[in-house]
Amino acid sequence: MPRIAIIGGSGVYDPALLTNIREETVKTPYGSVRVKIGEYNGEEIAFLARHGEGHSVPPHKINYRANIWALYELGVERILSTSAVGSLNLDMKPGDFVILDQLMDFTKTRHYTFYDGEESPHDRKFVAHVDFTEPYCPELRKALMNAARELGFTYHPTGTYACMEGPRFETRAEIRALKILGADVVGMTQCPEAALARELEMCYASVAIVTNYAAGISPNKLTHTEVVELMAQKSNEIKLLLMNTIKYIPKERRCPCKDALKGATGE
Numbered sequence: 086m087p088r089i090a091i092i093g094g095s096g097v098y099d100p101a102l103l104t105n106i107r108e109e110t111v112k113t114p115y116g117s118v119r120v121k122i123g124e125y126n127g128e129e130i131a132f133l134a135r136h137g138e139g140h141s142v143p144p145h146k147i148n149y150r151a152n153i154w155a156l157y158e159l160g161v162e163r164i165l166s167t168s169a170v171g172s173l174n175l176d177m178k179p180g181d182f183v184i185l186d187q188l189m190d191f192t193k194t195r196h197y198t199f200y201d202g203e204e205s206p207h208d209r210k211f212v213a214h215v216d217f218t219e220p221y222c223p224e225l226r227k228a229l230m231n232a233a234r235e236l237g238f239t240y241h242p243t244g245t246y247a248c249m250e251g252p253r254f255e256t257r258a259e260i261r262a263l264k265i266l267g268a269d270v271v272g273m274t275q276c277p278e279a280a281l282a283r284e285l286e287m288c289y290a291s292v293a294i295v296t297n298y299a300a301g302i303s304p305n306k307l308t309h310t311e312v313v314e315l316m317a318q319k320s321n322e323i324k325l326l327l328m329n330t331i332k333y334i335p336k337e338r339r340c341p342c343k344d345a346l347k348g349a350t351g352e
């Protein structure tokens with residue numbers, strides 16, 4: 086049973102470096118999800134391509150609830166993910182790794198919770214308001230930093246991610262506003278993915294890879310081609326970082342993530 090899962094974002098479509106890979110189709114109340122399960126250093130690791138293997142699913146159409154529920158069904162406790170981002174912070178340049186510690190949600194049409202009360206399509210028919218002060222697991226963030234340091238990779242230990250609806254990129258005015266609000270990087274997929282993991286008391290962290298400067302900061306037209314090309318250039322480093330992080334993840338969970346529902350339902 087895999088305790089750890091990796092969600093690969095744009096440019097990270099295969100569970101390279103895993104061995105003995107099998108594929109499972111996990112049925113969830115939100116639909117079926119194909120998950121790959123392999124081994125790394127004798128430990129079972131689950132892998133999920135966020136956009137599907139051929140990048141066939143755009144950010145606003147991803148079935149985030151099915152994805153996270155599927156990993157929960159498999160017994161996953163810890164989720165590491167990648168996020169390709171634009172940078173609003175000149176210190177965070179293309180090719181840099183950012184270990185996210187904060188996020189802001191500007192998405193509009195997504196499904197944000199598992200807890201729809203009586204309408205929930207499962208037996209958790211209650212209302213829950215989870216604490217999200219710290220949206221990322223401190224233990225997973227530390228593990229990512231330890232691995233990046235060991236590998237000698239340039240990384241930023243904190244970063245605030247603004248999640249936009251997409252699928253278009255931003256206007257110059259939107260980036261100007263996000264900068265005033267304190268965003269360092271911008272993407273389209275951390276919300277509701279991170280919050281849904283917290284709602285199932287799973288640990289979640291994301292390493293953002295800066296693929297471009299954001300609209301109005303970059304002198305060039307923004308293209309998904311540039312995003313995928315940069316991710317391809319960083320592919321080996323990203324896989325090394327993710328695999329090297331595994332050994333730094335404590336077996337015992339001492340983080341607040343595991344108790345997220347305590348006090349959230351008013352019980």
Ligand SMILES: O=P(O)(O)O[C@H]1O[C@H](CO)[C@@H](O)[C@H]1O
Binds near residue numbers: 144
């Ligand atoms: O966040 P990931 O899945 O890395 O994808 C990023 O890349 C796409 C834009 O090129 C958007 O979907 C953005 O969110």
Ligand SMILES: Nc1nc2[nH]cnc2c(=O)[nH]1
Binds near residue numbers: 253271
């Ligand atoms: N929203 C958004 N997502 C990205 N992913 C990679 N670059 C960008 C960007 O500039 N904006």
